[in-house]
Amino acid sequence: MATVKAVHYINQFFGQIGGEEKADIKPFKQDGPVGPGTALQKAFGSEIEIVGTIICGDTYFNENIEKATQEILDLISGYKPQILIAGPAFNAGRYGMACGAVCAAVAERFSIPVITGMYEENPGADLYRKQVYIVKTGNSAAKMREAISAMSKLALKLARGEELGTPEEEGYLEKGIRVNIVHKERGSARAVEMLIKKLKGEPYQTEYPMPSFSRVTPRPPIKDLKHAKIALVTSGGIVPKGNPDRIEASSATHFGRYDITGIEDLTPETFQTAHGGYDPVYANQDPDRVLPVDVMRQLEKEGIIGSLHNIYYATVGNGTSVANAQKYAHAIGLELAKENIDGIILTST
Secondary structure, eight states, X not given: OOOEEEEEEEETTTTTSOSGGGTTOOOEEEESOOTHHHHHHHHHTTSEEEEEEEEEOHHHHXXXXXXXXXXXXXXXHTTOOSEEEEEEEXXXXXXXXXXXXXXXXXXXXXXXXXXXEEOTTSHHHXXXXXXXXXXXXXXXXXXXXXXXXXXXXXXXXXXXXXXXXXXXXXXBOOOSOOOOOOOSSOHHHHHHHHHHHHHHTOOOOOSSOOOOXXXXXXXXXXXXXXXXXXXXXXXXXXXXXXXXXXXXXXXXXXXXXXXXXXXXXXXXXXXXXXXXSSOOHHHHHOGGGTSOHHHHHHHHHTTSSSEEOSEEEEOBOTTOOHHHHHHHHHHHHHHHHHTTOOEEEEEOO
């Protein structure tokens, strides 16, 4: 078969441009494979040729999604590719969002196969799994070799136009598509067989996996609110003016802790939102709308609560992975426990 032309999309880090300090670079192209693209090219052999690589900063893409997507599509069009590969993004949230968005846009614009790779808890995986083939990867670049192997195998099948097996067989995340097949055993017989295996404690695999939701046990109520020390924590992105900790507008990689000692009210001159998932106008006009310091101070004066903790914690929930959110919650919880905090008010958007 003739060699299939491919374009590879990667971020500034894997494009060997730099780290977070280069995350705001605009998209540009480079002929041939770059970074992980060299390993992909080796796996492809002569069947697929990476004719060009598109490199874009994660921050630039996520803060200018429509504009960046159009710029990337324009760069890709010049190569006239027959397949697009993006990533792998592993558990990098902003990178995953960019890979998913680029793949979805390319599939719609050029009607060619697209494939990327992500850790299943990457926010991009949940958002784009129904539109894009997303190969399951580990949660970090330490699993690059395995990711390249799995992505290249699926890409080759797509390039050859071969019929794909089940998501489990091919190694990609389920897209929610159900296909009718003919079993040699009736459904009732298969169900009884699974039930017997379950009762015996033997391994079995359901034909209809159900979603798994984590459950959080509620804390007991505060018995003496008038003497309680209350803390504020928000995923609404309220930060001091200028966002000194550079918390990302989407897929935040960290949280900030800020001192509000002596502050009675959050003003637009001193605080703002860093959140990129909602219209910031009203939050910037009065940051108390998201982080109610003014109301808490009033409750403190009226003796309804004992005191407001002098430190509040903030991050951005927009596109942030469940794994990162759990990590931030654990770290913040440990700090507040040391301060003998009696209650926490969590605010969102």
